Every structure is written in structure tokens, then in C-alpha cells.
Amino acid sequence: xxxxxxxxxxxxxxxxxxxxxxxxxxxxxxxxxxxxxxxxxxxxxxxxxxxxxxxxxxxxxxxxxxxxxxxxxxxxxxxxxxxxxxxxxxxxxxxxxxxxxxxxxxxxxxxxxxxxxxxxxxxxxxxxxxxxxxxxxxxxxxxxxxxxxxxxxxxxxxxxxxxxxxxxxxxxxxxxxxxxxxxxxxxxxxxxxxxxxxxxxxxxxxxxxxxxxxxxxxxxxxxxxxxxxxxxxxxxxxxxxxxxxxxxxxxxxxxxxxxxxxxxxxxxxxxxxxxxxxxxxxxxxxxxxxxxxxxxxxxxxxxxxxxxxxxxxxxxxxxxxxxxxxxxxxxxxxxxxxxxxxxxxxxxxxxxxxxxxxxxxxxxxxxxxxxxxxxxxxxxxxxxxx
Numbered sequence: 001x002x003x004x005x006x007x008x009x010x011x012x013x014x015x016x017x018x019x020x021x022x023x024x025x026x027x028x029x030x031x032x033x034x035x036x037x038x039x040x041x042x043x044x045x046x047x048x049x050x051x052x053x054x055x056x057x058x059x060x061x062x063x064x065x066x067x068x069x070x071x072x073x074x075x076x077x078x079x080x081x082x083x084x085x086x087x088x089x090x091x092x093x094x095x096x097x098x099x100x101x102x103x104x105x106x107x108x109x110x111x112x113x114x115x116x117x118x119x120x121x122x123x124x125x126x127x128x129x130x131x132x133x134x135x136x137x138x139x140x141x142x143x144x145x146x147x148x149x150x151x152x153x154x155x156x157x158x159x160x161x162x163x164x165x166x167x168x169x170x171x172x173x174x175x176x177x178x179x180x181x182x183x184x185x186x187x188x189x190x191x192x193x194x195x196x197x198x199x200x201x202x203x204x205x206x207x208x209x210x211x212x213x214x215x216x217x218x219x220x221x222x223x224x225x226x227x228x229x230x231x232x233x234x235x236x237x238x239x240x241x242x243x244x245x246x247x248x249x250x251x252x253x254x255x256x257x258x259x260x261x262x263x264x265x266x267x268x269x270x271x272x273x274x275x276x277x278x279x280x281x282x283x284x285x286x287x288x289x290x291x292x293x294x295x296x297x298x299x300x301x302x303x304x305x306x307x308x309x310x311x312x313x314x315x316x317x318x319x320x321x322x323x324x325x326x327x328x329x330x331x332x333x334x335x336x337x338x339x340x341x342x343x344x345x346x347x348x349x350x351x352x353x354x355x356x357x358x359x360x361x362x363x364x365x366x367x368x369x370x371x372x373x374x375x376x377x378x379x380x381x382x383x384x385x386x
Contacts (some may be wrong), residue, residue: 016291033223036091039076040166043190043247044096047076056186056247057095059210061112063239064230089217095226097215098147103306112231113211117246119148120183121203122192123344125288127179130204130318133157141358142168148182151208166189173200182207186248201288204318231329241350243368249351252285252324252365261355262287262385267293274298280335281328282306284314289322305342311348324353326366334363342372 020028022075024256037045039058053074075091085091087106097110098117110252111171121132129135136157142149152160161178163169172189173181180349181188192200214231216224221248222333234240252260260283268281273296280296284307294309314322325345334357337345350369357363 003302014060015108028069030069030274031223031226032071032073033065033072033093034087034091035076036075036082036094037079038079038082038094038096041187042079042094043186045076051076056243059243059246060231060234060240063096063234063243064214064227066230068226068230070226070308086215086217089219091217092213092215092220092223096212096216098210098350099213104214107217108216108221110214110216110224110231112229113213114231115212117210117212118206119151119182119208119210120185120188120206121182122173122188122200123180123203124173124176125199125201126287128201128203131207132207135180135203139177140180140182141172141178142182143169146183147210148184148207155207170195170197171198202321205306206320206321211322238370241367244351245367246371249353249367250323252353255346256285257324260291260324260326261328263291263293264306264326265332267295267310268328268330269295271295271306272297275300275303279330280306282310282326282335284310284325285347286314286319287323288319290314290317290319292317292319303343305338306335307326307337308344311344320348322348325357326355333357333360337368337371339372342368345373 020285037053039045039047041057045053045057051078058074060073077085086094094118095114097103097107097109101159121135123129123135132155137159140152140161141161141163141165142152144164149160149162150244152158156253161172163172166183166187168183169183170188172178174195174197179193180203182383185220203242208252216225216227261281266281266282267283270278271279271281273279275298281293282305283291283293285291292314294306294311294313296306297304307325309327311322322345326336327337329335334355336356337354345354345368350367352368353365354371355363356366357369
């Protein structure tokens, strides 16, 4: 009897042991994912001292695979080698790739774009114009053989001056060898800040907007699924906006913020508010350093907010690149952007900082994308928090 009891006991113990211990012994090993990136494309992807991989795309890929049992290996390359190694399978995925019919035959692409790649022109601030057509006939520097050179040539009418590198093309503008420089917006801002070209600003209208995607080797379907799942999570949790703000949104200095609030307060005096009797003033700060003010305008049929009035004044002056916006009530409290304001602001960039005051005296500057999680988008442009 004792032997039978002992046998049953040992059988149960062995069963429990097999369910508890064996799975740990045979736990699934992490998937090795090799991420190849353009090492000369700041602030999207580049190398810092000692070869450390950094940039918006690098942070985004790390966030996408976080918690997915992946061992991520970064591989810095020149762009031409990125394409070759992705095709051969030497690397599993890359970022910053525009989707074309030909490339869609070679690679898998993420369901959603990672961000819009904006191609635009930059001039010395005293020579700034509101529309690119006003630069026809002028000398424009660009990186030789780049996508933006092709965009310039397709646009036509400009005296295109190709340079070996993007840096050389930017220095040509700094040395007044050309009247304008053409390149990716955020990369241009990165180099302009690095080389301290303070008197350079963007021409108002864009030349081209191209969506960038994560591209995956065609034989790595499981990795593609992980990319799509991870990206959805990163956007939904707000991690995407945190990374975006880190790399693309210039924070306001205290004196800039004080001047913006002062301008908004003074603008309220001209408000036309016969129905609400609540005058509101607003001020917007552009990337070129100008401040435009506005006030609310009420009529029997419709109302125009102070923020929208200020924005429209800036746009009429050829300014399309905004950093921050503030609206104030008569008592000095912050008036948050209306739903219509938020959609209007989002049209000009998810990184515009808007003042909000969730609690009295607690003023925060929040990206408009955090205030508008479900923007109205044209076609498949951008993404929401779905």
C-alpha cells in the first residue's frame, strides 16, 4: 500500500515538475533581428562618438521591438549598401524608405508610414520668400544624385547646383554661393543648428511630401508582423510622440514663452465678441522667429477663434512652419485650442506646441497630436491612435 502511494506521489510530482520546469529549460530563444540604417542621415539615423547608433528611426525601431523577445542588432551602412543588403537578406529591415511599385516587388513595407518626409527649400532669412515659384531662375544647391535633386529637376525653372554631400550643399548657402538649398526638412534643420546658421529659414510652401516606411526583407514575414504590432502599440501609448518631440520639436526658451504670452494678452484688446463678451487673444510663433497675433471674431452666423485668426495672418505672410501657439482669456488663464483649432493646427504639423492649463496655474506646452488623437486625414497620410 505504501509502495503504491509512493508511486502515485512520485507520478504527480513528476507531472508537476514537467509542467513547471521543462518549459523553462526549453524557453524560446530571442529572435535575432538585424536593423541596417543609413549612417549619414541625421536626425533620422546616424552614428555618434564610438559608433553609437542614434536618431529618430533608431529610437523608433528599438521601441517597436521592446518586449517582443527580440535581440536587435544595429548595422550602420551607406544607403546604397542598405538596399543591397536588405535584398540579399544580410539585414532584416531598414527605415526611411519611400514605397514605390518597384520596391514593393522587392521588399515588404509596414502597414503605416513612420512619418512624412518633407522636401523643401531654405534661404537666408532676409531673402526669404513665401512660395517656391518665386525662386525660379535662382541658384539652388542640392546633394548630387539624391531624390531631392530629381524633385528639383521635375519642378523645373531653377538653376540646380549639385554638391557631393548634403553638408557641402548647405555650406554653399551659408557662403552665399547659391540663393537657396533643397533637402529633407528635418535634416536641414539639424545641420543648420549644428553649423549655427541662424539666419536661414524655410521657404513657405513645400516642394514634395513623401511618406517613409519600415522596409522588411521579403522572406521575413514574421518580423513584418512584429513591426506592425509594435508600431501600433508605440503610437497608441504616446511613445511615438515622445520620440518625435525629442528629435524634431525645438523646445521654447523661457524668454520666448514669456514674449508669446505677452503678445497673446495684448492681442485680446481688438477682439470682436458681442455675443460671448469674452475677448480672447492669441499668438503663434513661427520657425523663422516671427510672432503673429490674433483675436476672436464673433458674428451671428459663425465664430473665428483667436488662434485661427493668428494662424491665417501668418499664412497670408507666407509662413507655414509653426513652433508654438498660445491663447489667453481676459483673466490671463489659458484657453485651450478648440476642436476646430486642433484639426487646423495638425494640418501644419503634429509637433506644434499648444498651451493648455489642466489645473489653475499649471500651464503645459503639449504637441497638437496629443490634443487630437483622431485627426481627419486625407487618404492614407499619417496615422491616428487606432
